[in-house]
Amino acid sequence: MGTHNSESPARVSRRSFVGYVIGGTTLIAAADLGLTPSAAQAAPIPSVPQVPELYDLNDFLTHCAMPTSNLIAIEVDEKGHAHFALPRMEVGQGITTAVSMLIAEELDLPVDDVHVTLAPARPELLFNQLTGGSNTIISMYTPVRVAAAIARKALLDAAAILLGTTAAQLVAKGGVISAPGGSSVTYGEAAAKAAKPTTEKVEVKLKETSEHAVVGKPHRRVDARAAVTGKKKFAMDLDVPDALPTMVCRAPELNGTPVSIDNKGDVEKMPGVTHVAMIPTGVAVRAKTFGQCIDAVRALEVTWNSGTVTTMSAKDIKAELKAGQIPLAVPKVGATSVDGEFTFHFRSGSALEPNCAIADVRDGKATIWGGLKSPITAQEKIADALGLLPTDVTVNVVQGGGSFGRKLFFDAALEAAHASKAFGAPVKLMWHRADEPRQGRVHPMAVSQVRATVLAGSVLTFEQRHASVACDFTHGLGERLTAEVAALPTGLSNLSFSESIFMLATEMPYNFGVVTQLLNEPKPAVDRFNTSSVRNIYSPDVATASELMVDQLAKKLKQDPVAFRRSYLKSDVVKRVLDRAAELGDWGRSMPAGTAQGIAIHKEYKGATAVLVEIDCRPETVNREVRNAVTGPRVTKAVVVADVGLVINPAGVKAQMMGGFSDGMCQALTYSNHLVDGHFLEASWDNSAYTRQWNTPFEFECEVMESHGSQPGGVGEAGVAASMAAVACAYARATGEMPTEFPINFHKPLHFETKPFIPSVPESPTDGLAHTY
Amino acid sequence: MPSHTFQLNGETVTVDVEDDVRILWVLRDILGVTGPKYGCGINVCKACTSHINGKAFNPCSVRVADIGPDDEITTIEGLADTAPGDGLHPMQEAWLEHDVAQCGYCQPGQIMAAVALVHKVRAEGRAINEADLDTIRNVCRCGTYSRIREAIKTGQDAMARGL
Numbered sequence: 001m002g003t004h005n006s007e008s009p010a011r012v013s014r015r016s017f018v019g020y021v022i023g024g025t026t027l028i029a030a031a032d033l034g035l036t037p038s039a040a041q042a043a044p045i046p047s048v049p050q051v052p053e054l055y056d057l058n059d060f061l062t063h064c065a066m067p068t069s070n071l072i073a074i075e076v077d078e079k080g081h082a083h084f085a086l087p088r089m090e091v092g093q094g095i096t097t098a099v100s101m102l103i104a105e106e107l108d109l110p111v112d113d114v115h116v117t118l119a120p121a122r123p124e125l126l127f128n129q130l131t132g133g134s135n136t137i138i139s140m141y142t143p144v145r146v147a148a149a150i151a152r153k154a155l156l157d158a159a160a161i162l163l164g165t166t167a168a169q170l171v172a173k174g175g176v177i178s179a180p181g182g183s184s185v186t187y188g189e190a191a192a193k194a195a196k197p198t199t200e201k202v203e204v205k206l207k208e209t210s211e212h213a214v215v216g217k218p219h220r221r222v223d224a225r226a227a228v229t230g231k232k233k234f235a236m237d238l239d240v241p242d243a244l245p246t247m248v249c250r251a252p253e254l255n256g257t258p259v260s261i262d263n264k265g266d267v268e269k270m271p272g273v274t275h276v277a278m279i280p281t282g283v284a285v286r287a288k289t290f291g292q293c294i295d296a297v298r299a300l301e302v303t304w305n306s307g308t309v310t311t312m313s314a315k316d317i318k319a320e321l322k323a324g325q326i327p328l329a330v331p332k333v334g335a336t337s338v339d340g341e342f343t344f345h346f347r348s349g350s351a352l353e354p355n356c357a358i359a360d361v362r363d364g365k366a367t368i369w370g371g372l373k374s375p376i377t378a379q380e381k382i383a384d385a386l387g388l389l390p391t392d393v394t395v396n397v398v399q400g401g402g403s404f405g406r407k408l409f410f411d412a413a414l415e416a417a418h419a420s421k422a423f424g425a426p427v428k429l430m431w432h433r434a435d436e437p438r439q440g441r442v443h444p445m446a447v448s449q450v451r452a453t454v455l456a457g458s459v460l461t462f463e464q465r466h467a468s469v470a471c472d473f474t475h476g477l478g479e480r481l482t483a484e485v486a487a488l489p490t491g492l493s494n495l496s497f498s499e500s501i502f503m504l505a506t507e508m509p510y511n512f513g514v515v516t517q518l519l520n521e522p523k524p525a526v527d528r529f530n531t532s533s534v535r536n537i538y539s540p541d542v543a544t545a546s547e548l549m550v551d552q553l554a555k556k557l558k559q560d561p562v563a564f565r566r567s568y569l570k571s572d573v574v575k576r577v578l579d580r581a582a583e584l585g586d587w588g589r590s591m592p593a594g595t596a597q598g599i600a601i602h603k604e605y606k607g608a609t610a611v612l613v614e615i616d617c618r619p620e621t622v623n624r625e626v627r628n629a630v631t632g633p634r635v636t637k638a639v640v641v642a643d644v645g646l647v648i649n650p651a652g653v654k655a656q657m658m659g660g661f662s663d664g665m666c667q668a669l670t671y672s673n674h675l676v677d678g679h680f681l682e683a684s685w686d687n688s689a690y691t692r693q694w695n696t697p698f699e700f701e702c703e704v705m706e707s708h709g710s711q712p713g714g715v716g717e718a719g720v721a722a723s724m725a726a727v728a729c730a731y732a733r734a735t736g737e738m739p740t741e742f743p744i745n746f747h748k749p750l751h752f753e754t755k756p757f758i759p760s761v762p763e764s765p766t767d768g769l770a771h772t773y
Numbered sequence: 774m775p776s777h778t779f780q781l782n783g784e785t786v787t788v789d790v791e792d793d794v795r796i797l798w799v800l801r802d803i804l805g806v807t808g809p810k811y812g813c814g815i816n817v818c819k820a821c822t823s824h825i826n827g828k829a830f831n832p833c834s835v836r837v838a839d840i841g842p843d844d845e846i847t848t849i850e851g852l853a854d855t856a857p858g859d860g861l862h863p864m865q866e867a868w869l870e871h872d873v874a875q876c877g878y879c880q881p882g883q884i885m886a887a888v889a890l891v892h893k894v895r896a897e898g899r900a901i902n903e904a905d906l907d908t909i910r911n912v913c914r915c916g917t918y919s920r921i922r923e924a925i926k927t928g929q930d931a932m933a934r935g936l
Binding site: 231432 | 802803808812813815816820840849861875876878880889907
């Protein structure tokens with residue numbers, strides 16, 4: 001590992017990078033996607049610090065990007081606009097905006113003149129086209145700027161010839177290049193001249209952070225206007241000729257499969273229906289409208305195989321996890337031990353845009369359109385399923401309506417490919433909402449056991465054993481890890497992939513003597529439950545368990561939770577965010593009985609987050625009535641303070657923290673899937689109880705601290721863990737009882753009547769006009 | 774095949790489709806008006822929220838046969854035309870000012886719900902309060918709820934000023 005990351009061949013000196021002007025009729029500036037000065041120097045690794053302090057999940061993801069000597073390219077057109085096809089997927093996390101800002105900055109072009117689209121599957125990039133782990137900006141930061149700087153240099157060189165001067169005399173601003181005498185050319189005019197007949201190697205320097213005029217300033221999302229006018233196109237909004245609506249009738253049990261269709265002829269005769277066929281996961285129906293698909297799915301009579309966890313319920317899985325847990329090393333010793341066991345139930349990873357994709361599989365070729373975060377793996381797996389070569393499968397990446405880890409997989413794209421092949425016609429396949437929590441990917445259930453030992457006023461040991469239902473990582477990174485395993489730091493090579501991910505992501509930032517945090521997945525098969533790396537993977541649960549225990553330790557040592565954390569924290573970055581959150585949130589202010597503050601920290605993604613909340617657990621609040629709503633304790637105020645390294649777009653960072661908070665809060669209080677007798681009961685948003693307006697804090701404040709770091713950190717997931725933990729800690733302080741099951745309402749009587757499993761989807765109501773306002 | 778006529782974003786439209794097809798699918802699958810989104814199909818998530826005769830409704834839960842030739846449906850695509858001036862509707866401007874959208878999938882429905890809520894509360898002769906905001910049922914899975922609350926207050930003020 002030691003030499004793996006030293007001087008990349010393309011890197012000439014500290015701020016000088018090499019890239020290319022690609023031969024052609026327009027100006028195309030390119031840089032190696034492997035360029036990165038940001039990954040940690042990973043050797044040697046002392047044994048005492050935990051792995052992520054030196055080499056974390058993002059270093060791993062960044063290193064995965066390094067060996068592929070493949071190029072990303074920025075094209076400047078005749079209007080002087082820059083175009084870049086980003087080999088990542090925008091799902092709302094703001095990467096198209098941040099990348100546009102980086103290009104605008106380095107190219108001296110208005111952000112509006114930069115057009116970032118999403119690249120289709122590029123198999124030559126190997127594993128460098130996976131959107132995950134909040135890694136996009138970390139891994140794109142350098143190559144994107146180098147390509148932009150090369151474009152700028154080429155434009156200046158061309159302008160120098162046009163203006164009869166030298167490039168050094170010229171000033172580029174806002175897409176116009178001016179000479180000292182006042183003459184000027186636009187980027188558009190220079191671009192044609194800047195095109196090169198053959199590819200040339202170019203050396204450039206990048207701007208210093210202190211020179212940045214765009215990066216670091218809040219910028220509205222580049223697609224904001226399209227979003228608010230309804231013009232933003234998601235996969236199901238695309239007009240692909242003859243791709244008719246298609247839905248799937250699914251088994252009553254989780255992962256049940258079809259045996260036979262018992263009334264195919266009748267359903268084929270229903271209004272609008274064009275095709276009915278079995279596919280591996282159910283029975284697909286194609287019709288003129290999705291409404292008619294719903295009607296047909298409801299009318300289908302299908303014989304099903306049983307599912308993968310038939311007869312099992314949440315309590316069985318909990319017993320399985322507890323039985324398989326790695327034992328704690330330190331024995332329980334009377335008054336000196338502080339023990340806790342925490343259960344985290346399944347929760348759906350669904351986005352608001354359901355799983356969906358368009359597929360056209362005809363004549364030995366396949367074309368797919370979908371929101372896909374691992375398009376290369378999707379291409380390979382779809383080709384394999386269809387009996388085609390990957391080169392016969394084109395995978396187009398469309399912006400997604402949220403992901404939260406769900407779109408790492410391509411479940412709907414694979415189904416769409418099967419259905420299109422079976423029908424011999426293009427399909428626009430979409431999951432019904434009811435299928436999302438019931439059959440879609442979930443965050444794996446887990447049981448976390450913690451034991452700490454305290455002696456003579458000090459914490460001597462802190463052990464955490466996190467037993468989890470297997471998390472599915474088969475979307476591409478796994479193979480990369482196998483390939484890279486020899487290069488990984490000491491101790492990682494013997495672990496399973498999940499254990500490695502856990503090891504790379506989990507960090508206990510306190511000086512608690514002997515600290516061990518271990519993951520295991522007692523049943524490693526990933527085909528029992530449909531799981532994925534739902535936003536922030538294991539960290540929210542791990543942090544909630546450990547931060548609740550930190551509060552218990554503070555209590556045992558009769559210390560204030562903030563003062564206790566401050567005295568034991570190892571990292572100044574974490575101390576800074578903690579202190580600032582305590583200050584902004586007026587930590588320690590007097591609160592009425594039944595209400596309390598809670599505070600928690602988290603360190604990951606090369607940064608740190610602290611969250612302070614105030615919660616109201618008084619009966620009049622907890623029992624407030626909203627129709628068909630889960631109310632319960634109300635978080636009335638939230639303060640999030642984040643250090644995310646170098647900030648590209650503060651507005652985007654704050655947005656991600658707000659979203660992370662919404663996730664973390666409901667995971668602590670309301671949001672879950674109940675596994676009962678082999679299937680999940682939840683079938684709608686009202687059932688699952690994700691955060692809604694009636695749960696939202698009246699006050700939300702986020703501060704992004706000016707960072708000491710010179711490289712950007714991860715943003716998309718960084719807000720979840722501390723938010724969930726802070727809400728749990730506040731609840732414990734307000735009620736005097738430490739919660740041990742999450743969400744806390746899991747064992748309350750169900751707040752909904754379970755929708756039938758046959759038919760698999762509910763009928764659309766017809767009384768909408770009775771509910772206007 | 775039955776024929777259905779109604780007003781859509783200021784124009785008269787006629788579609789040939791079965792009576793019981795819900796308006797959401799008439800808009801999206803037949804007319805290609807894709808601003809209203811599908812999120813549940815059972816009037817829970819509210820992603821398809823649009824206006825009928827100036828009031829918020831959810832087209833996933835209304836049969837096309839249940840509206841008549843004079844009923845005026847406004848989707849997000851037609852919202853700006855319901856406000857004075859050539860630009861966006863003030864609520865859309867407020868959404869831009871607060872940079873509310875993340876993935877953007879729910880936001881057409883959120884904006885349509887917000888405009889209707891402002892009209893409703895104003896008809897009651899008062900301004901929006903926290904309890905009113907708590908009644909909004911639209912799901913945002915990106916969790917932009919706090920910015921939505923702020924944007925609605927800004928949009929309400931701009932609407933009151935007749936912007």
